[in-house]
Structures are given as structure tokens and as C-alpha cells.
Amino acid sequence: MAKKSPQYNDWxxxxxxxxxxxxxxxxxxxxxxxxxxxxxxxxxxxxxxxIYAIWHNQQLFLLYPYRKxxxxxxxxxxxxGEYIARCLPKFGMLAVRGSTTRGxxxxxxxxxxxxxxxxxxxxxxDGPRGPVYKVQPGILFLAKKTGWPxxxxxxxxxxxxxxxxxxxxxxxxxxxxxxxxYGQAIYVKDxxxxxAAATALEQQLNEMTDKAEMFxxxxxxxxxxxxx
Numbered sequence: 592m593a594k595k596s597p598q599y600n601d602w603x604x605x606x607x608x609x610x611x612x613x614x615x616x617x618x619x620x621x622x623x624x625x626x627x628x629x630x631x632x633x634x635x636x637x638x639x640x641x642i643y644a645i646w647h648n649q650q651l652f653l654l655y656p657y658r659k660x661x662x663x664x665x666x667x668x669x670x671x672g673e674y675i676a677r678c679l680p681k682f683g684m685l686a687v688r689g690s691t692t693r694g695x696x697x698x699x700x701x702x703x704x705x706x707x708x709x710x711x712x713x714x715x716x717d718g719p720r721g722p723v724y725k726v727q728p729g730i731l732f733l734a735k736k737t738g739w740p741x742x743x744x745x746x747x748x749x750x751x752x753x754x755x756x757x758x759x760x761x762x763x764x765x766x767x768x769x770x771x772x773y774g775q776a777i778y779v780k781d782x783x784x785x786x787a788a789a790t791a792l793e794q795q796l797n798e799m800t801d802k803a804e805m806f807x808x809x810x811x812x813x814x815x816x817x818x819x
Contacts, residue, residue, distance in 0.1 A: 604670075608677035615678065619655030621765040622750075625806065632742050632773040639709060641776075642734055645744045646724060646796055647715035648758040652748060652769055659683040663710035665690070665698060667719050685710050690719050699733060706737050716792060723758040724797065724814045726789040734779040734788070743774035743792055745799025747807040759816070770806045772799040 628636075635641050639661065645653070653664075663685040666672045676686035687705055689698030702712050712733060716726040734741050750767030754760040763769070774795035779788045801812040 604673050604677065608674045611674055612678050612681050615654050615682075618652060618763055618765055619658075621767075622652070622655075622763070623768045624656055625768070625770040627770065627802070627806075628773040629775070631776060635740055635742065635776055639711060640706075640737075640739050641711050642730065642737070642739050642741045643711065643713040643744055644716050644730055644741050644792060644796060645713070645746065646758075646800065647718040647721075648723065648756075648760045649746045649800070650715055651761060652746070652763040653713070654678060654682045654684070656769075656771065657682070657684070657713070661685075661710045662713050663687050663702065663705035664713045665702065665715075687712075699729065699736070702733055703736060706739070716796075717758070721757050724793070726793045726796075728785060728789065731779050731785045731788050731792075734777070735781065735785070738778075740776035740778050741788075741792060742776055743795035743799055745772045745774065745796055745801070745803045745812075746770060747800065747803035747812075749807050768807055770803040772802045772806075774799045 643662070660683065664675075664679060664687065666676045666679070666686045666688055667690055668688050672688070676688060679686040685705055687698070687701045689701055705712065714730045714733070716730045717723055718727075730741060746769060748761055748763050748767060748769050750764035752762040752764065754762055777788055777792050777795065779785060797812065797814055804810055804812040
């Protein structure tokens with residue numbers, strides 16, 4: 592007998608996701624956000640046909656800044672992913688359950704359907720299990736299938752806690768500052784272009800994160816930090 596997908600309707604998920612929603616609102620109200628977009632990225636955003644890429648450990652302060660935009664985020668089918676999935680619709684976003692590594696084809700189909708409904712995918716190319724700061728091919732296949740450009744987004748927080756997870760997740764704290772830096776758009780024309788696109792995306796994400804860290808925390812971003 593096929594195993595049914597888990598259903599998360601328990602009080603724990605309801606309570607924690609509600610807390611996460613209100614905490615995110617509080618963060619949004621108390622955090623000063625700086626945007627640094629290139630003219631080209633602003634024009635691309637106006638088309639509503641872009642794919643956002645951001646490192647996995649920078650994802651916890653995205654809901655409020657991108658609220659009410661038609662963004663579709665890929666969220667794992669795990670119990671932890673359920674907390675985030677319940678919050679997204681409250682901010683006008685779509686939660687697409689799945690993974691680009693486990694059942695990647697199914698996740699890709701779901702994301703393609705979301706693009707047909709007018710949503711812009713937002714993915715963490717080093718997720719869901721790493722290696723941290725290393726681009727996995729899922730986002731590149733999506734770019735190839737849609738023909739949409741990938742916009743690399745680097746961000747930094749002034750007030751945060753670093754969790755001892757595989758990616759050293761940044762948990763945002765209130766009354767701080769954050770910056771979003773947009774890099775150069777990356778296109779994937781065919782499969783032969785994927786290795787070069789992966790290298791370019793990784794470089795752009797690191798460069799944009801470095802700019803954000805310098806602006807917010809006055810220090811350079813060091814990808815080797817994962818080894819500490």
C-alpha cells in the first residue's frame with residue numbers, strides 16, 4: 592500500500608505558524624529595509640516573469656518585504672516546512688510543496704504550473720540540504736524550461752541569531768536593518784549552458800551578499816564561514 596503524504600493539522604503547527612506570522616509582522620514593522628536594484632532588474636520585475644534566487648540561510652526575512660507580490664516559494668514537505676507553508680498565503684504568496692532534490696521532477700512541474708498562473712518562483716539554490724553556498728541544478732532547469740531570467744538576491748541582517756544548522760541559518764531579530772542587493776540576470780538557454788550558469792549564479796549570489804554585508808555590518812561576506 593502506498594504511503595500517504597503527511598497531514599499537518601495538529602495544534603502545534605497551528606500555534607507555531609500563528610506565532611511565526613505575527614512575529615514576521617512585528618519584524619517588518621520594526622526593521623528598516625534598503626533596496627538596491629539595477630535598472631535592468633527593475634524592468635524585468637515589471638514583466639512579472641522572473642525567478643528569484645537567494646541563499647538558504649537568508650530566507651527567514653523575505654515574507655514581509657515581498658508581501659502581496661505574486662511569489663511562489665518552494666517549501667519542503669517536512670514538518671518544519673509546514674510552519675512556513677502556512678504563513679505564505681497570509682502574505683499573498685503561494686507555497687509550492689516539494690524539493691528540487693527529492694522528487695525534483697514533481698516539484699519542477701508544480702513550479703511550472705505556478706508560473707502559468709502568474710507567480711514568480713523564489714528558490715534557495717543550495718537547499719534543502721546543501722552544501723551551503725553551492726548552487727544545485729533545480730533552479731537552472733526551471734529557468735531553462737520557462738525561459739525566465741534568474742535574479743540573484745543577496746541580503747544581510749544587522750540583528751540576528753545564527754543557528755547551528757547545516758547552513759548556519761540567520762534568525763532575524765527586531766529593531767534592525769536589512770539590505771537587498773540584486774545582481775545581474777542569468778539566463779539558461781539550453782542544458783549545455785547549465786554549468787556556466789551555475790558558476791555565474793554562485794558568484795553573483797556571493798557578490799550581492801558581500802555588498803549587503805558591507806552596507807549593513809561593515810564587513811565582507813566569507814563563504815568559507817560554513818567551515819567554522
